[in-house]
Amino acid sequence: MRIKVFISSVQKGLGDERLALQILLSTDPFLSLHCVPVLFEDEPTTLYPDPQAYLALLKTCHVYVGVVWKEYGRLIDGLSATHHEYRLSRTLPLPTLVAIKGPNDLARSPETNAFIEEIKRDGHTYERFESTEELQEKVRKRLVRYIKDSYDIEPTSDQNTSAHKTIHIASLFERQRLEVLPWSGIDTSIAVRMVASSENLPVGSINSDEVMHTLWERGYLWKDEDKRFLATAAGIMLLAPDPSKYFAHARIQVAAYAGSVRTATPSDHATIRKPLSEAIDEVVAFIRKNTRHPLRIVGLQRIEVNEYPEAALREALVNALAHRDYEDAGRRVTVDLFRDRIEIISPGALPGNLSLAKLRSGKARSQSRNPNIAQGLVFLGRMEERGTGITRMRDSMLNHGLDAPLIAIADNEVVVTLIGPGENMERILLPENITGGISPAVAEKLNERQNAILAEIVRSGSVTTGWITKTLGVAKDTAFRDVRELVAFGLIEPEGEGRGRHYILKP
Template sequence: MTSKELDYIIQEGESYLVEFKERVGASLAREITAFANASGGRIFIGIADNGSVIGVKTDNKIRSQIQDIANNCHPPVQVSIDFIENIAIVHVPEGKDKPYQCSDGFFSRMGPNSQKMTRDEIADFLQAEGKLRFEEQFHKTFDFARHYDPQRLNAFLKTAGIGREIDDEIILENLGVAERIEDRLRMKNVGVLFFSRSIETLCEQATITCAVFDGTERIHVINRKDYQEDVITNIDYVMHFIKQELRVRYEMTGRPQREEIYEIPLDAIREAVVNAVSHRDYFQYGAHTTVEVFDDRIEISNPGGLPKGLPPEEFGKRAMRRNQIIASLLQRVRLVENMGTGINKIRRLLQEAKCADPRFDFGSFFTIVFPRAEKKVGAGLKPGGTTQETTQETDRTTQETGMATEEAILLLLREDPSITQKKMASRVGLTPDGVKFNINKLKEKGIIRREGPTKKGRWVIINRK
């Protein structure tokens, strides 16, 4: 490891696979057993939780202390130790003889933290350990030259606030999505989900299918989209799809801009979509995560039901992640907050907006149902609305449609700054002239500009507001 790579890891901060510790102490055994019981990881000794470098004396004495702590775990954990500058790095492999225990009990990783397991969690852990984790398996057909998309990594790092001063391969290794084996970098399934050009042929089951039905039953489909981009772009596209279908009203706030009030809070829906993506069972082939919009409800479903070891009565009270690395990456881009808070956040947002409580269905699928209020007469108007109100509503709807189209185009430009207007037209569902019209509007608003020659230029987003 180079000093540059160490600086990069410090900048990234602690994660599911990385732990910082100021010094060697009794708590080191908890971190070692937690990594051994999970997917392995690295402990950087001489770095505070906030990333400030304190340093330790790197000599044979500290090496012996670390080795003794690892050997006193039960069963002993085989670790390797490196030194770089004044930092000790403890490499902990995933254990082959789980569970591992220290004098304080049994620990495992939960996001960027090591947590002590309860008696029931230990029992569930023992039962579940026979099952492979999809996200950590190497993808058999992934080819970096054909499938890897560096622009998706760029977008991820920018959103996460992480600089890019080292090679992509080292970054991918540090994120835990790739691993070098016999001088060949191999991509894990989690890396395919986040950083491939398309999941269509590599991981088709990760597709998110959105549909709008006429009425309250699954009979007549009036709109359908299948999204097969990377995880983060899929979430953005799904939110754009849902926003187009939600009823919205405006409230005057005394400021120049009116406040948009959606019938269901967008943050609650986004939380449900992120939950579906991060918790679905990717071993279930032939089944997509789905978003279904009916006149009286919105249903967001993912294959897999509740994670093994989480009984229905503990739902919403205890955190248990099916896909730890996926959740960790989403946490880096602030799409996942504190562990176990998502469901309670959805409930709180709906209560604050005076919306009906959500319903949760468990089975082979996990489904969140958002009830919708009864549609008002006259495109969202209350009965007896005036002509002026009708005109205002029509103007609002026209404006909203235009804004939604512009948002879709901005998503495409963020994903691929070199995208052609012809490709944009096919992706957004507009004619080339329609795309040109919206591009010109975005230019006039000072939101985007074109740089470089006509055929080999790129789009630059100046202002997302």
């Protein structure tokens, strides 16, 4: 069971704060495992509207968080909805946290001042804050304490460090509430997959209202004054068919060069204009198209070898797109393919106080400039646990027989270089689980000639004893003995008669 945290405030003027708390509860490495944000206006509209339905919703929750600023809100039975919610939280009673924005002497409406005085008379502890980051820090601290006291669960030191750093380095870009992309313009197939993954539900078990509700709850959608769902900036990057219609720098520029230097005329190039998860797939497809894939004969199989391991490519791309500086609207993520390497360039220096040495070591604690975008890529299966991508990319390259990636900072950009095999494609290693279709027990009994015979059958489709005697330089008796043993092992079978007799792989 996850703890339902009811977020209460007037909607006017506190949209940033509400969204910041939603994103905190949805992306924090500890809180996201144990909490879920609940807000009244994300509930589906009922056939018979109940002016106090918000109170019924509050009764289903476990914790109340109220945010107060200047405005009091529309009166319902003499009080604002936020005031009603606060009083009910005290009656139930629920663990209650009130956060008041601004200093004590801030000019507020008379009703708001009276509300604050009531909170003080109740002797209830409240917090003051000036920024959304400060609000997130204080709410997180209180929720962590509540979870520890109530359930004897507490975050690890790594989770705490990651959370505090992310709160202070997270970009405001992804929280933007833009009136440009309504629900009708969203790629609903991606939206459904995101929600199904985030809630551990089958794709076919959720309807559109539930999808919108969950995306709103997690900060990918917001509601305007007319209660229309629209995408936040994070939602645009993940769910818009073409995010570059709204953010020109969301395009990804890819180019392939015949040699080892950048020229004015690449051999192939493309501009990728797709939602982030699909953009990653399209860039990988471009790289596959413009790199080499020689065949290796392994046992009874022809194995296609990739010049670069796909896992390393995906990790490098995901990191570039999830952690780039989107507030820098003048630059795009670029991918350049050369004869000997691939360079993936991401705008923005390393976030926070992360050092290049720590990043290269693979021991850097997770801290995300765009936590909501990163979380969305996790839900869409393009990103695994945050903070482990560099290690996985390095291991993938080494397991492929290549050098570890090079990571550098140049012109306020992060440059990841994957060094290829050059002209020595033989250095590329096959995956450990490739057996070639021959059991280890049988493989141990095969001699070099029999392995060569199998390789020729895989390569050309069949082999004759004449080919064996001529190519391998053995007597006919030896050739016949080798093929009889391969037939006995169940690997090949004869076909045809007389001089037309040849041997093929056994189906």
